[in-house]
Amino acid sequence: MLGNFSYCNPTKLYFGEDAISNLSSELKNYGENILLVYGGGSIKKNGIYDQVITILKDCSKKVTELSGVMSNPTLDKLYEGVKLARENNIDFILAVGGGSVVDYSKALSASVHCNEDPWEKFYLRMEDPDNKVVPIGTILTMVGTGSEMNGGAVITNTKDKLKIGKVFGENVFPKFSIMNPKVTYTLPKYQMVAGFFDIMSHILEQYFSNTDDNTSDYVMEGLLKSLIHSSLIAVKNPEDYEARSNIMWISTWALNTFVAKGKSTDWMVHMIGQQVGAYTNATHGMTLAAVSIPYYRFIMKDGLNKFKRYAINVWNVNPEGKTDEEVAKEGLDAMEEYMKKLGLVMKISELGVTEDMITDIAKSSFILPGGYRVLTTKEIETILKECM
Template sequence: MKKFNYSIPTEIFFGKGQISVLGREIKKYGSKVLLVYGGGSIKRNGIYDSVLEILQKEQIEVCELGSVDPNPRINSVRKGVEICRENSVNFILAVGGGSSIDCAKVIAAGVSYKGDVWELVVDPRKVEDVLPIGTILTLAATGSEMDGFAVISNLETKEKLGTGHDKMKPKFSILDPTYTYTVPKNQTAAGTADIMSHVFEVYFSDTKEAFLQDRMAESILKTCIKYGKVAIENPQDYEARANLMWASSLAINGLLSYGKDTNWCIHGIEHELSAYYDITHGVGLAIITVPWFNYILNDDTLYKFVEYGVNVWDIDKNLEHYEIAKLAIEKTANFYKELNIPMSLKELNITDENFEKMAEGAVRYGNIGQIKSLNKQDVINILKKSL
């Protein structure tokens, strides 16, 4: 196990009705709130009204930044920063999924920053003071509710970059599984694929001695496999929604990666895809994952696929090792198919015309991938297999 510094300070209020703590929790930190949210689903399902009612009752002033896009744009962040400065906002409340939360985090870091806020995305070491952030989660997917990361897109430069800072971790997040009852089937599927991808990025590492972390990673994968389909078939199944929601937070808050060498790759490649084509993040991840698995399977990585197959997919451990590995990959692909996730880039009308530039972007800071290092040509090869 590698050395690590563990810090997960975000408080979680989990369960039906936990929104009742909202006023009390905000008041620990601030009195003027910027409410950040997305396309309006929270208006349709009543969460928006509940939040405003509580804030009014608690005499907390509210400004709003709505219409945050699914792949949140730096322009939304700039707008949020402006609103905060003009209104002396001292608390940011994101209501939504990862996009609203990511946007809120960078706004919170940008308010006191003197340069253009895109610089904080490019180089998070420039982050200094960050306004306190709270979140109300409405989609189990990115895990942004419990970590310090954010992914922001810049349409002008065709960049979608991840950034992160300890100070950007939310003070609290409210996780009410019933708030995900109205998530459409395709978004539930993409969210489940996103959670699984966060696990894959750290599970497929060559740090062999982090036994405990790897068993916990498998716990989260098994949770996604058990409940992904249930939640799609019966959107109001509390048990399924609850398990997926908690899995989304634990998959990426550090619990699985502390103590391991990691170097994410699938997210890097997907960010290029959605920077160019604005596709759903989880769908992009799922499409690349199976070709990636096939590409990196070799004598050196075989043991990890065997672990994955036996422990997660319950494949007979007495089978020949390559057979186990291939079965595990096949079962992964079949699972995505059962969730009705498109399984090729063609289905999203993506051709190979930008693969060269995408691959360059994906490795702009060096090779990616941990258990098998990927260079530009590797990325192109994986993208071609994903067509």
Template sequence: MNIDFYYHNPTKIYFGKTALDNLEKELSEYGRNVLLIYGKNSIKKSGLYNKLTDILQAAGKKVVELSGIKSNPSYVQMMEGVRLVREHKVDLILAAGGGSVIDCAKGISVSAYCQGNPWERYWINFEEIDHPVVPVGCVLTMAGTGSEMNGGSVITNEDEKIKAGRVYPSNVFPKFSILNPEYTYTVPKYQMASGVFDTMSHLMEQYFSGEDDNTTDYLIEGILESLIHSAKAALSDPCDYEARSNIMWCAAVGLNTMTGLSKAQDWEVHMIEHQLGAYTDCAHGAGLAAVSVPYYKYIYTYGLDKFVRFAKKVWKVDTASMTKEEAALEGIKKLSEFIKLLGLPTTLRELNATEEMLPLIAESTVLGGGYRKLSGEDILKILKEAY
């Protein structure tokens, strides 16, 4: 553990079949006015919407709603939430949904009392927040992003064709998160698989960095093993509670900052996907799946030992008779096979990307990288390979 770190996670987690029983107690900690934010119709079809409104009513809350949050939440939608917070003097934002809904809720939280343009100040210039934020609580219905236990907020500015993420400090983390794995049963298979790979990508972005003997790497390997095992079980039986509960917890701990401690980290796959998503509006995990294998094939020789370890520890590859290069590539091959098992796309064409988009995506991607620092030209080569 060679990099110094500070760790604090203030989010209270209520996990399991009775988790929602704790909502009324949590609501008592906040004022009367609540903004309930959710996606389209899934929480109404599942009956969760009625459960939430009954609890809110019993708690004496005055509720205003913001619905229809997209899978890539837009700046326009976020600013509508800002308007509602200001107009109704909202005391708590309650996000019911997956990571997109929670990301949007956190965006509203930090932007509600911003002086000036929050997009420019917070997502482009990364300024510090100099005003109070509105508390956020959440009821999770789709596992993948880990947004239920961190300060991340990814918002798409559709006018500017920019999908930008910002990781805010702990005062923006949800104050509480309710995680009942049963709420994920009705998520379509493709969305479940997309969430699984989003979690996997978070773990790999943190894992593929550094050359030291780091306890965090051992944690990541264990979480990846659990995620892979449980994903296979959930594909076979979407209502396998144990599998869905494991996936939900893997997603939460996979990006609650613990799995990044004392790690340099990478995040270039995410940066590429953000701009891919800005141009195609694809599901985040699906975009990550299409980009990951070409990216890792492009950079693996710069972190060869870690890729060999990935093959051995995560995929149980017998590397005894292999060169390091062969072992590393076999691990990446196993990753590719798992993506196909999940039923996720392996090319950008499947995500409705066009050849004309590729230079635009490359030019607008935030440059970085872990084992190899990339240029715009590198990004374009990766996109062409992924196409």
């Protein structure tokens, strides 16, 4: 493995059907003023809201509710949350929902006591908070982002058409996350499979980097094979506990910083996909799906050995009598077929992208190093045209 690194993850996980029984003991560690953050109200339909409220009352907590966190949390919503948290002297944020709710809550935790504009400080200048951070805990209701065990927080500035992720440090990581796979059963198929591909994309964007013999690559190949196996089962039977529990666990380990150690990582699929989302408000996992195959075909020759390894070790491609390029291409073809089986969106035009948006999406996409090729804006434009 290359480079020097440190590793610490301060988030405590409670996993399984009875995970929520641990909420009371965790809440005793924090102040009385709780901000309960959730999305569009599905938690009131599936009973989680009532469970949580009962536990909060039993713990003598004073609860302020912040609902309506959207699938792509906006800067305006962040400002709304900051105002509400300050007015109610919030001691602790409890995020109940999927990745968007958790992302939003982490951004909020860093922003409540920030004396500057959080967008300018955290998302444009990419600075870390030098102010008090409000601790958060999460109760996960869908999988995909891995946000329950990392410092990532994506916010969309609708005015400037920018969707940017800030990776905060350990002080913003959730203090605990409660994960019950059964809670994910009622998620609509579209959202479910979008989450599955978000997991796959997180793994691939760390896998397709570096050329050394890295332990993380072996771990990621195992995670990918487990994800492929379990996701195909879950699509046929969303209430298969074994499949859903495996997927929930894979999602966490895909992006809790563990497999990134010793890797340079390539996040260009996310950079391009996020800007597609900024222009269309499309579901995050679907934007990643729609740009992935054209992107990986574009950079394949630059990382040919790894793409060949991916084809053989993940997709069981037989290399006998084939060139390295033929093997690598067959792997991407197998990945594309799998994506279609899941029912993923494969074209950005299906998400609302029009030809006249492409240049602006390309220009506003952040260009990051770390992969096998550092793209130019023109190359991003070429890839986006292939995605149509």
